[in-house]
Amino acid sequence: MTTARLVSYGIAAVIAAFATAARAQANIDVDEHRTTPVPHRYIHGILGDAKFQIALPDNWNGEFLMGARGFSGDENSSGAFKTVGLQKGYAYALSDQGWNRFTIIDSPEHKYYESRRRILQLTSYTKALIGRYYGTQARRTFIEWMGSNARFVRNFDVIASRIDDIIAMRTANPDWDPASEPLSPPLTADQLQALLNIYNMPAHVGGLAYNTGRVPGSEYRWPPASPQWPLGSYNAILGYVTTSLAKFDPFYDPDGDGVLSLDEMKAWDPNLSPPPVQNDLRRFDNTGDLRRPIIIAQGSHDPIVSPGETRVYERLVEAHLGSRARDFLAVYFIPGMGHGGAEYDAALSAQLDALEKWVDWHQSGGLTGSPPPDVLVGGLGSYPRD
Numbered sequence: 001m002t003t004a005r006l007v008s009y010g011i012a013a014v015i016a017a018f019a020t021a022a023r024a025q026a027n028i029d030v031d032e033h034r035t036t037p038v039p040h041r042y043i044h045g046i047l048g049d050a051k052f053q054i055a056l057p058d059n060w061n062g063e064f065l066m067g068a069r070g071f072s073g074d075e076n077s078s079g080a081f082k083t084v085g086l087q088k089g090y091a092y093a094l095s096d097q098g099w100n101r102f103t104i105i106d107s108p109e110h111k112y113y114e115s116r117r118r119i120l121q122l123t124s125y126t127k128a129l130i131g132r133y134y135g136t137q138a139r140r141t142f143i144e145w146m147g148s149n150a151r152f153v154r155n156f157d158v159i160a161s162r163i164d165d166i167i168a169m170r171t172a173n174p175d176w177d178p179a180s181e182p183l184s185p186p187l188t189a190d191q192l193q194a195l196l197n198i199y200n201m202p203a204h205v206g207g208l209a210y211n212t213g214r215v216p217g218s219e220y221r222w223p224p225a226s227p228q229w230p231l232g233s234y235n236a237i238l239g240y241v242t243t244s245l246a247k248f249d250p251f252y253d254p255d256g257d258g259v260l261s262l263d264e265m266k267a268w269d270p271n272l273s274p275p276p277v278q279n280d281l282r283r284f285d286n287t288g289d290l291r292r293p294i295i296i297a298q299g300s301h302d303p304i305v306s307p308g309e310t311r312v313y314e315r316l317v318e319a320h321l322g323s324r325a326r327d328f329l330a331v332y333f334i335p336g337m338g339h340g341g342a343e344y345d346a347a348l349s350a351q352l353d354a355l356e357k358w359v360d361w362h363q364s365g366g367l368t369g370s371p372p373p374d375v376l377v378g379g380l381g382s383y384p385r386d
Contacts (some may be wrong), residue, residue: 026052026125037083041133044075047125050098050118051075054091054126055082056133061089064130064138065352066123068115069094071240072101080345081144088352091138093126095119105246142355148201148212148306149241154266156222156234158194162187166195167219167229174217198222201306205285208319210312218301221338231338233303241265249277288316290328295358297351299337299344307333330358330371 030044034055043054053075065085069077074096085092097115123141131137159166165183169176178187178195187195201213214222223232245252245265251274254264270281294317298310310331318325337343360369 038086040086043129047095047122048098048118050095050122052093052095052122053078054093054129055086056091056130057086057089059089060091060134062136062138063090063140063142064127065090065092065142065144066119066126067092067094067144068119069096074100079340080348084345084348084352088349090142090352091126091130093122095122101240101243105243140359142352148203149237150245150266150268151201152198152214152222153234153238153241155194155197157266159187159191159198160223162191163219163223164228170217170219176216201308203308203312205312206287206316206319208312208315210315211308212306213308214303215301215307218303218338221301221303231341233339237304241268248281249273251277286313286316288313288318288320290317290321293327293358293362294329295354296329296331297347297354298331298333299339300333300335301337302339304339 026045026047028043028045030042032042034040034042039058041056041058043056045052051074065081067078067081069075075094078092078094082092082094095118097118099114127138127141156163162183166178169178169181169183173181178192186192197213199213199216200211203210203212220229221231221233223229224234225232225236242262242265245268246260249268249270252264252268253260254267270277273281296310296313298305298307300307310333314325314329314331317329321328334347337347357369358371361371362369
């Protein structure tokens with residue numbers, strides 16, 4: 001049996017290993033047969049303190065697709081992932097991970113970190129249920145997964161009045177350098193610095209320095225969503241700050257009045273947080289110590305998860321595995337792709353196909369399936385071979 005992980009943000013397909021989770025007793029409130037999008041058994045309940053759904057298709061392909069719903073949503077926020085998965089014959093499960101980002105600040109018992117435990121718990125429970133329901137275990141298990149946000153919004157506020165001009169200049173000249181080619185009228189000194197601050201956001205992980213800034217060319221995805229800029233992400237990014245900051249850093253209160261104003265939230269800098277907060281944030285870091293193969297495909301214009309995060313992960317893997325890194329990790333970017341939405345949904349089927357071929361290739365020693373190409377050509381479904 002292959003245990004693997006499919007992590008999705010913007011557009012991403014990732015394979016990794018995870019440990020066996022502790023078993024728990026589920027309380028089921030719905031267990032019925034449904035016909036949409038394909039005939040399947042639908043189960044809903046609570047496992048520990050996490051709500052979940054499970055879908056077992058009548059025409060099962062012998063494999064299991066586990067959702068993780070990213071940073072937002074709940075056990076029902078499966079989007080097109082569940083639809084595509086069931087249509088391809090996968091058993092499917094999704095949990096709310098025991099917390100909701102809109103209420104987590106007021107819930108002392110809830111923590112973002114508990115996601116790891118709840119995902120493993122539901123994985124273990126669903127695999128056991130699959131074995132009982134179908135009379136055989138799943139051959140493979142795939143899992144789907146989503147400090148720069150405050151920095152982004154406070155700098156965007158400075159350039160907001162000029163964002164249309166910035167987008168127009170970038171569209172006319174993809175190689176535009178705002179430091180040497182001023183707009184007309186020019187940006188003020190503060191506006192220019194704020195724009196550069198969005199492009200360049202120094203960060204570090206595992207001893208490696210990297211840039212978590214937004215990519216030049218993605219400016220049309222920065223403003224608040226509007227008819228003019230329907231792909232704008234400002235409000236979504238600000239939402240992550242307002243619903244999460246107090247949970248990440250409970251010590252932060254600049255004026256000591258017990259209330260965080262919007263301006264105070266935008267000014268937060270995790271590098272200035274006390275050691276307990278720094279240690280807690282470090283717990284979310286990846287190490288790059290891969291034991292199973294990973295495919296990562298990300299939108300090159302993702303405004304939510306910076307492409308810099310993926311690039312430094314590649315460096316982490318290379319630091320651990322050296323020359324063997326290419327056998328475990330393949331990274332490529334989808335030109336112009338953002339974070340989620342219709343663009344992402346349209347690529348889900350190809351994403352799963354790429355994952356299956358990658359696992360086939362490893363399990364067969366290269367006799368079947370295919371590794372991803374060194375350079376993405378013709379979309380996720382393209383696999384040029386030597």
